[in-house]
Amino acid sequence: MTTHPTPTLISQYASGGADIDDTTIWAVEAHLETCAACRAVLTDAVDPGTQDLLDRVADGIAAGIATGPGPVRRHRLRRTGVAARVLPWLVTATGLMLAAALFEWTFDSLPSLVLLIAPVAPLLPVAAVWSRRLDPAWELTATMPRTGLPLLMRRTLGVLSAVIPVLAVAGWVTGHSPGLWLLPVLGFTAGALALGAVVGVDRAALALGGVWSAGVVVPSLADGRLPAILAGGSLPGWAITTVALTAVALIQARRRPHDPHQNLLHR
Amino acid sequence: MMRTVSVAETAPSTCGWAVHAEKLQVRAGRHLAVNELDLRLGTGVHGLLGPNGAGKTTLMRALATVLKPTGGRLTLLGGEVTGNADLRQVRRGLGYLPQHFGFYPRFTVREFVEYIAWLKEMPKAVIPGAVQRAVERVGLADRADSRMRTLSGGMLRRAGIAQAIVNDPAVLLLDEPTVGLDPEQRLDFRELLREIGLDSCVLVSTHLVEDVAVACSDVVLLSEGRLVWQGTTGQLIEQGGTGDAGDSAIERGYSSLLRAHRGRVSA
Structure with missing residues (x-):
């Protein structure tokens, strides 16, 4: 639209538009929304009482902004809130891994503690x-x-x-193949999530940790050597298990994306 | 500030009642705490009264979707809650203050309410403003940046109310909200309840009959998991005779109804 409404029309619009028809009012209004020059004309056209009221309101708001509290700074903490709550458990898991690495480094006659403990270390904070x-x-x-x-x-x-960075350091210090600690970690985590959909994540993590300790850690410490499932030949098996368990967890997530009442998942 | 209005928000309300329970059964542990309850609640402030162990808290938890009903039918804001329904849409319209309000001691009030607003899937852009408004409405603006562990019991309760109202819920569930509030705060709280009750359904569970008398428009009386009586506050007052126990008209009405119910049950 290029034609501007006449000042007379604008002052009629400002006074309530009793003597112009609705179509014209809409046209003027649509034009005013896009044209700053005509809005300036409108400002002068309104009656002194309204002008005075608008000025007083503007002054009041400006004074309120000047004297009131400043805008609140955006906090980032709510993102890290959960992290802060889990921090003690993360520290425990980290300490466990570093202690295992130190132990292994000092007593090299024992089976690798890093490899034995790595699969269950993340279960603690995950739970x-x-x-x-x-x-x-x-x-x-x-x-x-x-x-x-x-x-x-x-x-x-x-x-x-x-x-995982902590495990990477521990694995690097003790010189193990990354696959031997990384795949069991991912496998056990996926297992805890998949099983957690049935019995609750914390119970699942506890059960998996218990089974691993009783079935693998204790016997291999007693024997003094690593079990076959932590040797290089078992890598394909770990890989397949990890992929399968991750798939199970993802399928559960897809099938019941927000299942409310299922065990502890409704948190 | 402009935001996109979703189809769901502008859709006309198709539900007759904000809360609609039919033959609802809810277990608290093994005990059937809510038994064959029929309840319909619309807009307004409803007071939930009943003796200890009447199933008030269990009912509140079922309405807040913490507990899954074991039988019957429960509809919140037109959405079915029983069965394997997706509760996301319903939960966005809920506000809940549990009887035991757990909080994170190291969070400030603002951080906590922001975290809850994020969990309630509010749009990122509106969260800071909504949090400030909620904190101001409960009168905690001057302590908004204090850590929650430094707050008194009454202030914690008000922080709990702030997190419940931050999303302008269509169904607001408050379990014992006035515990720990001093008389003046209680007056402000009643005022807030009346304001929210103008366009949402508020259910307040309480032991204090006088809170119901002044703040609630309707009363729901529960005993042994069943609905004993439902009506307006005025009707409850009319129920009491001079021979009934109680210091105020509403207390006499309450004890008269309970006595009549016990008489019917034992007969």
Whole structure:
């Protein structure tokens, strides 16, 4: 639109438009929204009472902004809130891994403690991010729309990104093939998530840790040598198990994306 | 500030009742705490009264989708909650203050309410404003940046109310919200309840009959997991005779109804 409304028309519009028809009012209004020059004409056209009221309101708002509290700084902490809660468990897992590396480095006659403990180390913080007993606000967070496996996956990836660098250092110091500690870690984590959909993540992590300790760690410490499943030949087996368990966990996440009442997953 | 309005928000409400329970059964442990309850709640402030062990908290938890009903049918905001329904849409419209309000001691009030707003899937852009408004409405603006462990009992309760109302819920569930509030705060709280009750369904569970008398428009009386009586506050007052126990008209109405119910059950 290139034609500007006449000043007379604008002042008629400003006074309520009793003597012009609706179509013209709409046209003027649509034009005013896009044209600063005509808005300036409109400002002068309104009656003194309205002008005075508008000035007073503008002054009041300006004074309120000047004297009131400043805008609140955006906090980033709510993203790291869960991390802060799980920190003690992350520290415990890290300490465990570093102690295992130190132990192995000192006593090289024993079977590799790093390889024996690595699979279950991340289970501790993974269970902690999703345990009802460790979350004081669980009853509240259980009613939230943002929940289910997507949130669990997100938290698990956070834990893994903190634990895996530590394991990498421990593995590098003791000179093991990365596949021998990385694949069991991923396999056990995926297993905890897959089993967690049935019995609850913290119980699943506890059960897997118990089974691994009793079935592998204790016998191999007694024998004084590593079991066959932690030797180089078992890598394909670990890879297949990890992929299969991850697929199971993802399928559960797809099939019931926000299943509310399933065990502890509704947190 | 412009935001996209989703189809769901502008859709006309198709539900007659914000909360609709039919023959609802909910277990607390092994005990059937809510038994064959029929309840319909619309807009307004409803007071949930009943003796200890009547199933008030269990009912609140079922309405907040913490507990899964074991029988019957429960519809919240037109969305079915029983069965394997997707609760996400329903939960976005809920606000809940649990009886035991768990919190993270190292969070500030603002961080906590922001975290809850994020879990409630509020759009990122509106969160800071909504949090500030919620904190101001409960009168905690001057302590918004204090850590939660430094707050008194009454302030914690108000922080709990702030997180419940941050998303302007269509169904607001408050379990014992006035515990720890001093008389003046209680007055402010009643005012807030009346304001929210104008366009949402508020259910307040309480032991204090006088809170119900002044703040609630309707009363729901529960005993042994069943609905004993439902009506307006005025009707409850009319139920009491001079011979009934109680210091105020509403207390006499309450004890008269309970006595009549016990008489019917034992007969």
